[in-house]
Amino acid sequence: xxxxxxxxxxxxxxxxxxxxxxxxxxxxxxxxxxxxxxxxxxxxxxxxxxxxxxxxxxxxxxxxxxxxxxxxxxxxxxxxxxxxxxxxxxxxxxxxxxxxxxxxxxxxxxxxxxxxxxxxxxxxxxxxxxxxxxxxxxxxxxxxxxxxxxxxxxxxxxxxxxxxxxxxxxxxxxxxxxxxxxxxxxxxxxxxxxxxxxxxxxxxxxxxxxxxxxxxxxxxxxxxxxxxxxxxxxxxxxxxxxxxxxxxxxxxxxxxxxxxxxxxxxxxxxxxxxxxxxxxxxxxxxxxxxxxxxxxxxxxxxxxxxxxxxxxxxxxxxxxxxxxxxxxxxxxxxxxxxxxxxxxxxxxxxxxxxxxxxxxxxxxxxxxxxxxx
Amino acid sequence: xxxxxxxxxxxxxxxxxxxxxxxxxxxxxxxxxxxxxxxxxxxxxx
Numbered sequence: 001x002x003x004x005x006x007x008x009x010x011x012x013x014x015x016x017x018x019x020x021x022x023x024x025x026x027x028x029x030x031x032x033x034x035x036x037x038x039x040x041x042x043x044x045x046x047x048x049x050x051x052x053x054x055x056x057x058x059x060x061x062x063x064x065x066x067x068x069x070x071x072x073x074x075x076x077x078x079x080x081x082x083x084x085x086x087x088x089x090x091x092x093x094x095x096x097x098x099x100x101x102x103x104x105x106x107x108x109x110x111x112x113x114x115x116x117x118x119x120x121x122x123x124x125x126x127x128x129x130x131x132x133x134x135x136x137x138x139x140x141x142x143x144x145x146x147x148x149x150x151x152x153x154x155x156x157x158x159x160x161x162x163x164x165x166x167x168x169x170x171x172x173x174x175x176x177x178x179x180x181x182x183x184x185x186x187x188x189x190x191x192x193x194x195x196x197x198x199x200x201x202x203x204x205x206x207x208x209x210x211x212x213x214x215x216x217x218x219x220x221x222x223x224x225x226x227x228x229x230x231x232x233x234x235x236x237x238x239x240x241x242x243x244x245x246x247x248x249x250x251x252x253x254x255x256x257x258x259x260x261x262x263x264x265x266x267x268x269x270x271x272x273x274x275x276x277x278x279x280x281x282x283x284x285x286x287x288x289x290x291x292x293x294x295x296x297x298x299x300x301x302x303x304x305x306x307x308x309x310x311x312x313x314x315x316x317x318x319x320x321x322x323x324x325x326x327x328x329x330x331x332x333x334x335x336x337x338x339x340x341x342x343x344x345x346x347x348x349x350x351x352x353x354x355x356x357x358x359x360x361x362x363x364x365x366x367x368x369x370x371x372x373x
Numbered sequence: 374x375x376x377x378x379x380x381x382x383x384x385x386x387x388x389x390x391x392x393x394x395x396x397x398x399x400x401x402x403x404x405x406x407x408x409x410x411x412x413x414x415x416x417x418x419x
Contacts, residue, residue, distance in 0.1 A: 310418060
């Protein structure tokens with residue numbers, strides 16, 4: 001049977017291309033033009049409803065976010081497993097609310113299988129496996145994919161942002177909460193802000209016990225200043241530089257020492273390529289041996305994130321961060337942490353934090369262990 | 374002339390004192406001096 005990709009934008013076309021390499025029978029359907037031909041992919045245009053297509057094995061939704069809700073409902077009614085790339089937070093919530101319908105129809109629905117959410121959720125899931133207890137999750141993203149993604153970036157900077165604080169979901173102002181995030185080169189250090197992103201909601205579903213979850217988005221001063229205005233110029237055809245970053249803080253598993261640590265991973269790729277790789281990998285996983293149970297799923301809660309990360313590894317570069325403070329030759333005494341990293345008014349050298357110590361961000365040593373998995 | 378010189382010296386002293394205070398108390402400590410981003414081979418993930 002056929003796998004259908006609904007939506008012929010950058011993400012849809014690349015997803016179809018990637019799926020066609022593994023599965024010969026792939027169709028790319030769109031309401032309007034489907035664009036140039038892709039080897040091994042059947043192009044269909046003028047398709048308004050999934051029921052107009054022949055029986056499907058699975059469907060990847062790669063069109064506008066809100067259109068995906070309507071299509072997902074129809075597909076679930078038809079009993080077709082669905083992979084959604086929607087990134088608008090309201091659409092993602094609506095898709096998540098289709099869990100009951102998915103359960104009733106005995107069909108899995110994967111929500112947030114794109115770059116962010118999607119790849120960032122997988123990084124969090126991979127990092128989370130090291131921890132017994134997670135105190136905070138932060139994700140950040142840099143760049144945009146196609147024009148629709150650029151418009152979403154613009155919208156989200158002026159939208160209401162969501163975060164989880166003390167285990168409760170709450171709103172905050174888009175464009176607030178600035179943080180300097182070091183992405184791998186060539187992106188480097190970027191100012192990132194909270195924005196109207198879907199990531200906190202999905203991560204909260206995947207990790208309901210985590211007290212603090214934030215999602216940030218890189219933006220320039222001009223992005224912030226013009227966020228509440230219409231887009232001043234047409235978005236680029238594609239942003240070729242993209243990255244996602246994820247940090248998990250908490251108490252390590254006992255077999256990893258049981259200490260308090262923060263672990264960081266990142267991935268770099270053009271965002272449209274990364275989103276397509278994740279959507280294709282999720283579809284393959286959906287159809288594979290370890291198929292998802294009926295109901296709604298997020299990639300932040302997959303049991304074996306490494307397997308999905310290996311699948312996207314052909315298209316995406318994965319990174320882990322390690323850093324340590326070393327004593328310069330000839331210097332004496334303990335290495336001093338920055339004032340801003342120290343808690344209280346008294347100077348104290350960096351000390352390892354043991355399990356059971358009260359967890360405070362200010363106490364965290366700026367020493368990252370090698371994150372090899 | 375003397376007034377201008379006095380103001381210049383006064384300004385220089387204030388600037389030097391401010392710089393000294395920032396230099397002594399405003400340091401950012403030791404940043405990570407080794408390590409950084411390391412690319413992972415996806416096959417190595419467990």
